[in-house]
Amino acid sequence: MxxxxxxxxxxxxxxxxxxxxxxxxxxxxxxxxxxxxxxxxxxxxxxxxxxxxxxxxxxxxxxxxxxxxxxxxxxxxxxxxxxxxxxxxxxxxxxxxxxxxxxxxxxxxxxxxxxxxxxxxxxxxxxxxxxxxxxxxxxxxxxxxxxxxxxxxxxxxxxxxxxxxxxxxxxxVDTQHFHPDVRQTSMRGRLGIPDNAPVLAYVGSGFTRKGVATALKAIQPHQDVWLLIAGHDKHASKFAKLASTLGVSDRVKFLGPVSDVREVYGSADALILPTLYDPFPNVCVEALACGLPLLTSNGCGAAEWIEEGSNGWVRDALDVPGYQQAIAAWLEGRHRGVDYAAAARATAEPYxxxxxxxxxxxxxxxxxx
Incomplete structure (x- = not known):
């Protein structure tokens, strides 16, 4: 053939x-x-x-x-x-x-x-x-x-x-390459992030389309939540300025392009991607395979894999209060000992x-x- x-x-x-x-x-x-x-x-x-x-x-x-x-x-x-x-x-x-x-x-x-x-x-x-x-x-x-x-x-x-x-x-997805054991590649020490701090990761280029502004606003009321932003964008300085305006810049790390995205997943506890439109981003299935629950939009194809409160949350791309509420629910679940990592991993394993x-x-x- x-x-x-x-x-x-x-x-x-x-x-x-x-x-x-x-x-x-x-x-x-x-x-x-x-x-x-x-x-x-x-x-x-x-x-x-x-x-x-x-x-x-x-x-x-x-x-x-x-x-x-x-x-x-x-x-x-x-x-x-x-x-x-x-x-x-x-x-x-x-x-x-x-x-x-x-x-x-x-x-x-x-x-x-x-x-x-x-x-x-x-x-x-x-x-x-x-x-x-x-x-x-x-x-x-x-x-x-x-x-x-x-x-x-x-x-x-x-x-x-x-x-x-x-x-x-x-x-x-390569479920052996992207696996919960990426925790061993964590960059938290190098980045000055406390081991017990809740960390959200954003991975992707096109910061405007994929909702970096929404992600920054979403963590604002949650004083202990950190955000890692990995990817290239020619307007990255605009988003760094927004982080400063929101008063969250001390909890946000702009990593730029990364050679091994597993280090980002290994440093995070969940993935946030409030994208306007994404048929099905690879980062979603990679993150799930690494045991990260997903906070994404109903304009993202990966939303159809999400069971609310089990392996993630789905909100409109521009619904900042909705993402703030979802982060609150995620934090409360972590406090109760909900095993989001196991649910996320189980979601990706068949693929x-x-x-x-x-x-x-x-x-x-x-x-x-």
Missing amino acids: KLAIVRQTYNPNGGAERFVSRALNVLARDTEIDVTLIARKWENAAGWNTLTIDPPFRNRQAREEGFAAAAAAHFKDFDLVQSHERIPGASIFRAGDGVHAAWLEQYNRIQSPLTRWAQSFSRYHRYILSAEQQMFTHSNLRKVICNSRMVRDDIARRFGLSDDKLTVIYNG TLESMANKLQDLYRELLD
Whole structure:
């Protein structure tokens, strides 16, 4: 079976890229599948073929259009093409980034009326919306892999796809690599955090989209709660200033990009991600596998794994009082001895990389049969 997987570029901190890397590493072991990665740039090509496509571009719209056209020209050379980009003509599309229209709707909640008006004229956004429409209605499309029921239901509603074209395959995680024993990698001593202090972790880039401001405001009334913020954002100084304004800067650590995210999980007691829109972040399943309960939003696909008060809490992305209340409930549960770590770990345990790979392999063989 000749399978092509399409992803434009590699960002070691990107959720979609980590999914692709994990899938490639597992699928490369299957001698019945000849895997080729079609990409503009990728760091590690061990174990599979790589077809590099790098047409020149002058702006982000031209970047997307040029790569899409160049990649699509090779689709005929493969039995199956699984695209992680919005390229009409692929046989499989993995909707790891969700639905662009849904993202714009959520992002508009925090934009000024003038910014929303200007964004409506963006050629880039109009191109992505058009490409998405063409892709979901293309005759070659046979299956859409969704990483959450939230995304599956949204695609069905917006584009009228039938149930047989939509399947949910959750992100897999290395449950041995991400394990509660990450406690042994704790950075608390280096960071000056007391061993018994309750610590929340935030992991991800895009601080505005993923709710760092909400997280900072959420810990304000809880004087003993610390917050670790791991990830790159060009506006990080703005959020550091907000932490100072809120009077929480002495309990907040901006770590920047980290080489081993397990050190962050090992230093924390829970993960907070009040994201406006996230189909299913890898950080959620990683944190759960490490025994961290999850405080997230109903715009996050991982919310469908959460049982309120057992392995996490779900609130609207902008509901600051709601997150403050959730943190209070978490602290009260810790005081009572609730074993959040065991519940979190049990949630993630079924979603191994092998389980994910088996589901993908079954899907490929089903389509070829």
